Amino acid sequence: MTVAFRNTGGTAVRSGTVTFETHVIGALGVDWATLESTEKLPAPIGAGKRVEKTWSVCVDAWRVPLGMHVETRDVSVKWK
Template identity: 80%
Template sequence: MTVAFDNSGGTAVRSGTVTFGTHVVGALGVDWGTVESTVGLPVPIGAGTRTERTWTVCVDRWRVPLGMHIETRDVSVRWE
Protein backbone atom coordinates (compact mmCIF):
# COMPACT_ATOMS: atom_id res chain seq x y z
CA MET A 1 0.00 0.00 0.00
CA THR A 2 1.48 3.35 -1.04
CA VAL A 3 0.39 6.46 0.82
CA ALA A 4 1.36 10.07 0.09
CA PHE A 5 1.70 12.57 2.94
CA ASP A 6 1.42 16.32 2.29
CA ASN A 7 2.49 18.64 5.10
CA SER A 8 0.81 21.94 4.31
CA GLY A 9 1.59 23.34 7.76
CA GLY A 10 4.32 25.71 8.81
CA THR A 11 6.37 23.26 10.89
CA ALA A 12 7.82 19.81 10.34
CA VAL A 13 5.93 16.72 11.48
CA ARG A 14 8.23 14.82 13.81
CA SER A 15 6.09 11.86 14.93
CA GLY A 16 2.80 10.09 14.38
CA THR A 17 1.22 6.85 13.23
CA VAL A 18 -0.55 5.40 10.21
CA THR A 19 -3.31 2.83 10.78
CA PHE A 20 -4.47 0.50 8.01
CA GLY A 21 -7.89 -1.18 8.12
CA THR A 22 -7.70 -4.43 6.14
CA HIS A 23 -11.08 -6.04 5.53
CA VAL A 24 -11.70 -9.78 5.21
CA VAL A 25 -14.25 -10.07 2.40
CA GLY A 26 -16.32 -13.13 1.48
CA ALA A 27 -16.98 -14.45 -2.02
CA LEU A 28 -20.30 -12.58 -2.19
CA GLY A 29 -18.75 -9.28 -1.08
CA VAL A 30 -19.80 -9.50 2.57
CA ASP A 31 -17.31 -7.79 4.91
CA TRP A 32 -16.63 -10.35 7.67
CA GLY A 33 -14.23 -8.30 9.73
CA THR A 34 -11.43 -5.75 9.85
CA VAL A 35 -7.85 -6.27 10.97
CA GLU A 36 -5.99 -3.11 11.97
CA SER A 37 -2.25 -2.62 11.76
CA THR A 38 -0.32 0.46 12.85
CA VAL A 39 3.09 1.74 11.74
CA GLY A 40 5.08 4.89 12.38
CA LEU A 41 4.96 7.86 10.02
CA PRO A 42 7.97 8.34 7.73
CA VAL A 43 9.26 11.35 9.66
CA PRO A 44 10.40 14.02 9.59
CA ILE A 45 8.07 15.51 6.99
CA GLY A 46 9.22 19.06 6.40
CA ALA A 47 6.87 22.03 6.28
CA GLY A 48 5.35 22.41 2.82
CA THR A 49 6.75 19.08 1.55
CA ARG A 50 5.31 15.82 0.30
CA THR A 51 6.62 12.31 0.88
CA GLU A 52 5.43 8.85 -0.16
CA ARG A 53 5.94 5.55 1.59
CA THR A 54 5.03 1.99 0.66
CA TRP A 55 4.16 -0.73 3.17
CA THR A 56 3.27 -4.38 2.77
CA VAL A 57 0.08 -5.08 4.72
CA CYS A 58 -0.18 -8.70 5.91
CA VAL A 59 -2.94 -10.69 7.59
CA ASP A 60 -2.48 -14.07 9.27
CA ARG A 61 -3.62 -16.88 6.99
CA TRP A 62 -6.02 -18.29 9.58
CA ARG A 63 -7.99 -15.01 9.51
CA VAL A 64 -8.86 -15.44 5.81
CA PRO A 65 -10.87 -18.65 5.24
CA LEU A 66 -10.85 -20.41 1.87
CA GLY A 67 -12.81 -18.45 -0.74
CA MET A 68 -12.32 -15.09 1.00
CA HIS A 69 -9.85 -12.31 0.24
CA ILE A 70 -8.49 -9.16 1.88
CA GLU A 71 -8.77 -5.51 0.87
CA THR A 72 -7.06 -2.62 2.64
CA ARG A 73 -9.80 -0.01 2.44
CA ASP A 74 -9.13 2.35 5.33
CA VAL A 75 -6.10 4.48 6.13
CA SER A 76 -5.96 6.97 8.98
CA VAL A 77 -3.10 9.17 10.15
CA ARG A 78 -2.42 10.62 13.58
CA TRP A 79 0.02 13.55 13.39
CA GLU A 80 1.86 14.52 16.54
Template identity: 65%
Template sequence: MTLRFRNTGGSAVRSGTVTLGTHVIGGLGIDWATIESAHPVPVPIAAKSTRSQTYTVCVDSWRVPLGMHIETRDVRLEGENRQLARG
Protein backbone atom coordinates in the same frame (compact mmCIF):
# COMPACT_ATOMS: atom_id res chain seq x y z
CA MET B 1 0.37 -0.38 -0.08
CA THR B 2 1.99 2.98 -0.85
CA LEU B 3 0.73 6.13 0.85
CA ARG B 4 1.72 9.69 0.11
CA PHE B 5 1.78 12.12 3.04
CA ARG B 6 1.49 15.85 2.39
CA ASN B 7 2.42 18.40 5.05
CA THR B 8 0.27 21.46 4.37
CA GLY B 9 1.47 23.41 7.43
CA GLY B 10 4.27 25.81 8.13
CA SER B 11 6.48 23.55 10.28
CA ALA B 12 7.96 20.08 9.98
CA VAL B 13 6.06 17.02 11.16
CA ARG B 14 8.25 15.03 13.55
CA SER B 15 6.00 12.18 14.68
CA GLY B 16 2.90 10.29 13.65
CA THR B 17 1.20 6.96 13.22
CA VAL B 18 -0.86 5.63 10.35
CA THR B 19 -3.35 2.84 11.09
CA LEU B 20 -4.47 0.63 8.22
CA GLY B 21 -7.77 -1.25 8.36
CA THR B 22 -7.62 -4.41 6.27
CA HIS B 23 -10.98 -6.07 5.62
CA VAL B 24 -11.56 -9.80 5.09
CA ILE B 25 -14.17 -10.05 2.34
CA GLY B 26 -16.19 -13.17 1.61
CA GLY B 27 -17.02 -14.56 -1.82
CA LEU B 28 -20.40 -12.79 -1.82
CA GLY B 29 -18.87 -9.45 -0.82
CA ILE B 30 -19.70 -9.67 2.89
CA ASP B 31 -17.19 -7.93 5.15
CA TRP B 32 -16.36 -10.56 7.80
CA ALA B 33 -13.62 -8.85 9.80
CA THR B 34 -11.30 -5.86 9.96
CA ILE B 35 -7.70 -6.26 11.09
CA GLU B 36 -5.88 -3.07 12.07
CA SER B 37 -2.14 -2.52 11.89
CA ALA B 38 -0.29 0.60 13.04
CA HIS B 39 2.87 1.90 11.38
CA PRO B 40 5.09 4.95 11.90
CA VAL B 41 4.78 7.91 9.55
CA PRO B 42 8.01 8.57 7.59
CA VAL B 43 9.24 11.61 9.51
CA PRO B 44 10.44 14.26 9.39
CA ILE B 45 8.22 15.75 6.71
CA ALA B 46 9.25 19.33 6.00
CA ALA B 47 6.68 22.12 5.75
CA LYS B 48 4.85 22.24 2.41
CA SER B 49 6.39 18.98 1.23
CA THR B 50 5.30 15.44 0.39
CA ARG B 51 6.75 12.09 1.34
CA SER B 52 5.74 8.56 0.30
CA GLN B 53 6.05 5.31 2.21
CA THR B 54 5.26 1.73 1.24
CA TYR B 55 3.78 -0.52 3.92
CA THR B 56 3.39 -4.29 3.83
CA VAL B 57 0.02 -5.50 5.10
CA CYS B 58 0.06 -9.04 6.49
CA VAL B 59 -2.91 -11.13 7.60
CA ASP B 60 -2.65 -14.63 9.06
CA SER B 61 -3.73 -17.19 6.46
CA TRP B 62 -6.28 -18.77 8.81
CA ARG B 63 -8.16 -15.44 8.83
CA VAL B 64 -8.73 -15.61 5.06
CA PRO B 65 -10.39 -18.94 4.19
CA LEU B 66 -10.55 -20.24 0.63
CA GLY B 67 -12.79 -18.04 -1.53
CA MET B 68 -12.20 -14.90 0.56
CA HIS B 69 -9.82 -12.02 -0.06
CA ILE B 70 -8.46 -8.95 1.74
CA GLU B 71 -8.77 -5.25 0.95
CA THR B 72 -7.14 -2.40 2.85
CA ARG B 73 -9.92 0.17 2.88
CA ASP B 74 -9.40 2.31 5.97
CA VAL B 75 -6.54 4.68 6.69
CA ARG B 76 -6.38 6.69 9.91
CA LEU B 77 -3.63 9.22 10.54
CA GLU B 78 -2.59 10.52 13.95
CA GLY B 79 0.25 12.95 14.44
CA GLU B 80 1.69 15.80 16.41
CA ASN B 81 -0.33 18.37 14.51
CA ARG B 82 -3.27 18.53 12.16
CA GLN B 83 -1.47 19.81 9.09
CA LEU B 84 -0.56 16.37 7.78
CA ALA B 85 -2.90 14.98 5.13
CA ARG B 86 -2.87 11.74 3.20
CA GLY B 87 -2.87 12.73 -0.43
Protein backbone atom coordinates in the same frame (compact mmCIF):
# COMPACT_ATOMS: atom_id res chain seq x y z
CA MET C 1 0.43 -0.40 0.09
CA THR C 2 1.91 2.95 -0.94
CA VAL C 3 0.66 6.12 0.73
CA ALA C 4 1.63 9.71 -0.03
CA PHE C 5 1.72 12.20 2.86
CA ARG C 6 1.62 15.94 2.23
CA ASN C 7 2.33 18.42 5.02
CA THR C 8 0.33 21.55 4.21
CA GLY C 9 1.12 23.17 7.57
CA GLY C 10 3.73 25.73 8.45
CA THR C 11 5.92 23.48 10.64
CA ALA C 12 7.49 20.06 10.26
CA VAL C 13 5.65 16.92 11.36
CA ARG C 14 8.07 15.22 13.74
CA SER C 15 6.30 11.96 14.58
CA GLY C 16 3.05 10.07 14.30
CA THR C 17 1.38 6.85 13.23
CA VAL C 18 -0.50 5.56 10.23
CA THR C 19 -3.24 2.96 10.77
CA PHE C 20 -4.43 0.59 8.04
CA GLU C 21 -7.85 -1.06 8.25
CA THR C 22 -7.81 -4.28 6.23
CA HIS C 23 -11.14 -5.98 5.59
CA VAL C 24 -11.69 -9.73 5.13
CA ILE C 25 -14.30 -10.01 2.37
CA GLY C 26 -16.35 -13.14 1.70
CA ALA C 27 -17.18 -14.60 -1.71
CA LEU C 28 -20.57 -12.80 -1.73
CA GLY C 29 -19.05 -9.45 -0.77
CA VAL C 30 -19.84 -9.64 2.96
CA ASP C 31 -17.30 -7.86 5.19
CA TRP C 32 -16.47 -10.51 7.81
CA ALA C 33 -13.77 -8.72 9.77
CA THR C 34 -11.71 -5.56 9.98
CA LEU C 35 -8.10 -5.93 11.08
CA GLU C 36 -6.01 -2.92 12.09
CA SER C 37 -2.26 -2.54 11.80
CA THR C 38 -0.26 0.52 12.85
CA GLU C 39 3.11 1.75 11.61
CA LYS C 40 5.29 4.78 12.36
CA LEU C 41 4.82 7.80 10.12
CA PRO C 42 7.82 8.45 7.81
CA ALA C 43 8.84 11.55 9.76
CA PRO C 44 10.08 14.18 9.74
CA ILE C 45 7.97 15.70 6.98
CA GLY C 46 8.96 19.31 6.37
CA ALA C 47 6.47 22.14 5.94
CA GLY C 48 5.06 22.06 2.41
CA LYS C 49 6.77 18.74 1.63
CA ARG C 50 5.43 15.44 0.29
CA VAL C 51 6.72 12.02 1.35
CA GLU C 52 5.75 8.63 -0.08
CA LYS C 53 6.17 5.37 1.84
CA THR C 54 5.35 1.72 1.01
CA TRP C 55 4.35 -0.92 3.56
CA SER C 56 3.40 -4.58 3.29
CA VAL C 57 0.05 -5.13 4.96
CA CYS C 58 -0.10 -8.77 6.11
CA VAL C 59 -2.94 -10.91 7.43
CA ASP C 60 -2.55 -14.36 9.00
CA ALA C 61 -3.69 -17.03 6.54
CA TRP C 62 -6.10 -18.58 9.05
CA ARG C 63 -8.05 -15.27 9.11
CA VAL C 64 -8.81 -15.54 5.37
CA PRO C 65 -10.63 -18.82 4.61
CA LEU C 66 -10.71 -20.27 1.10
CA GLY C 67 -12.85 -18.13 -1.23
CA MET C 68 -12.32 -14.91 0.75
CA HIS C 69 -9.94 -12.05 0.04
CA VAL C 70 -8.54 -8.97 1.79
CA GLU C 71 -8.81 -5.29 0.94
CA THR C 72 -7.14 -2.40 2.75
CA ARG C 73 -9.90 0.18 2.50
CA ASP C 74 -9.16 2.75 5.18
CA VAL C 75 -6.00 4.60 6.17
CA SER C 76 -5.85 7.14 9.00
CA VAL C 77 -2.98 9.26 10.31
CA LYS C 78 -2.17 10.84 13.68
CA TRP C 79 0.79 13.19 13.74
CA LYS C 80 2.57 15.45 16.21
